[in-house]
Amino acid sequence: MLIINGGTDDAGHEDPGHPERPERLAAVMKGIEDLQLGDDLLAVAPYAASRSELARVHESTYLDQLGAFCFEGGGDLDEDTYATYDSWALAQHAAGAGLAVVKELRIRGEGTGFVAVRPPGHHALRDRAMGFCLLNNIAVAAAELTSLGERVLIIDWDVHHGNGTQAIFWNDPNVLYVSTHQWPLFPGSGAPYEVGGLEALDTTVNLPMPPGATGDVMRQALEETAAPVIDHFKPTWVLVSAGFDAHRADPMADLALSSGDFARLATFAASFAPRPGRVALFLEGGYDLAALRASVSASLGALLGSSATTEDPTNGGPGADTVRTTRDARQAALRIAHDTSH
Amino acid sequence: MKPIHTIAVGFDGSEDAKTAVRWALTLATHCDAQVVVAHAVGLLERFDAKNVAVELEESLLRLCDESGLEHSRAQLEIEDGDACSVMLRMADPPISADLLVVGTRGQGAHAGLLLGSTSLELAEHSTIPLVIVPRASTTEQSQMA
Numbered sequence A: 001m002l003i004i005n006g007g008t009d010d011a012g013h014e015d016p017g018h019p020e021r022p023e024r025l026a027a028v029m030k031g032i033e034d035l036q037l038g039d040d041l042l043a044v045a046p047y048a049a050s051r052s053e054l055a056r057v058h059e060s061t062y063l064d065q066l067g068a069f070c071f072e073g074g075g076d077l078d079e080d081t082y083a084t085y086d087s088w089a090l091a092q093h094a095a096g097a098g099l100a101v102v103k104e105l106r107i108r109g110e111g112t113g114f115v116a117v118r119p120p121g122h123h124a125l126r127d128r129a130m131g132f133c134l135l136n137n138i139a140v141a142a143a144e145l146t147s148l149g150e151r152v153l154i155i156d157w158d159v160h161h162g163n164g165t166q167a168i169f170w171n172d173p174n175v176l177y178v179s180t181h182q183w184p185l186f187p188g189s190g191a192p193y194e195v196g197g198l199e200a201l202d203t204t205v206n207l208p209m210p211p212g213a214t215g216d217v218m219r220q221a222l223e224e225t226a227a228p229v230i231d232h233f234k235p236t237w238v239l240v241s242a243g244f245d246a247h248r249a250d251p252m253a254d255l256a257l258s259s260g261d262f263a264r265l266a267t268f269a270a271s272f273a274p275r276p277g278r279v280a281l282f283l284e285g286g287y288d289l290a291a292l293r294a295s296v297s298a299s300l301g302a303l304l305g306s307s308a309t310t311e312d313p314t315n316g317g318p319g320a321d322t323v324r325t326t327r328d329a330r331q332a333a334l335r336i337a338h339d340t341s342h
Numbered sequence B: 001m002k003p004i005h006t007i008a009v010g011f012d013g014s015e016d017a018k019t020a021v022r023w024a025l026t027l028a029t030h031c032d033a034q035v036v037v038a039h040a041v042g043l044l045e046r047f048d049a050k051n052v053a054v055e056l057e058e059s060l061l062r063l064c065d066e067s068g069l070e071h072s073r074a075q076l077e078i079e080d081g082d083a084c085s086v087m088l089r090m091a092d093p094p095i096s097a098d099l100l101v102v103g104t105r106g107q108g109a110h111a112g113l114l115l116g117s118t119s120l121e122l123a124e125h126s127t128i129p130l131v132i133v134p135r136a137s138t139t140e141q142s143q144m145a
């Protein structure tokens, strides 16, 4: 069963000509329709995250300022990021959608969650909007789960590093953040030597990929470098920052994945859930509408056992050598950090 | 106090950023320093696939001439990232800047808000001295030169 929230009423968050646009969500919903789930699709009621739920990961002053900025009509928050009059309410609902999906999964103890929302969230910092993101949707959900005693794995396969999520959980030993991303690229963070704060060493895993990298290299990096860390961490929940801008057709970056690669990534992520009903995907980027539709369909289809055909997984791109250098850099950083802390 | 060998200044092409660059170039003529003019490539700039390098380079050479700094002592550094993280990286090797310089409004700050203000964010996180050059300082810097 697919449990979704979002997918509607996002039209008010729009800036003409901006690539983070309402048509993205329409493409995502088509990708879900393509799976023809029938009764296996459950849409949960919209929910706006409360002030206290947001305040777990955002500064109060930031929430006040963002709300006021929107109510005054909005505008540009930085060179990339906009907000409109409606954005505050929509961002609250985007953050709330993750909470609602997680709650439904907890009640049912089965199914796969999908949070089909915009604006996206993984660049949003505690005190700052950034990179098209206003509130950090996945962080709000992860913080809710850790408050219930859960250990949360966040896998972020968006082509950009989720600097906001990493920073929010930098010193939190109950959240393991694993990111694959093109590097160097916006936002500039995500180096392999970023391994978590002194109170949470080895709970951040960054796997940078060179331009042109294909799915095989990404899987190799995840399997060889991230999987042992995840096994050791023993997550009780798996949340995915599912951006689809690493697709080869995406205009925002230069990785070379296909929709079939996203199916494999989804399967990899879900394999770490200790039992059914513990996996939720959160929409982040993805700006080529056809690739977005196909990739949503492929990744959710893989988790739901759909037999729908996807593009073949890709291989042969550059970056195999970076898998080892990344692992070496991580290990060196961990050694230095351990020496410092003792 | 550590001598200033390398000054890193943020440059997005805006008038406010030009004011900051002029100030940094002028300071360099007084303390025999090199200037790294850093430009951050954000999401939209990459999406638009605008090649701003030539434009920024020309602009920088003009500003060097105005400030009387030899061209060889100023270099343009274009990096993917948000303005704040790119500036913070200037303090690390290989640039290892001794001083960061930014304008007040360019480089990401909009609408007179605290939200997204690169200058304030830098002030909070920089491990090396930071100068925020106010818009009104144009006349002061020309006197200094």
Ligand SMILES: [Zn+2]
Residues within 6 Å of the ligand: A158, A159, A160, A243, A245, A284, A285, A286
């Ligand atoms: Zn992205």
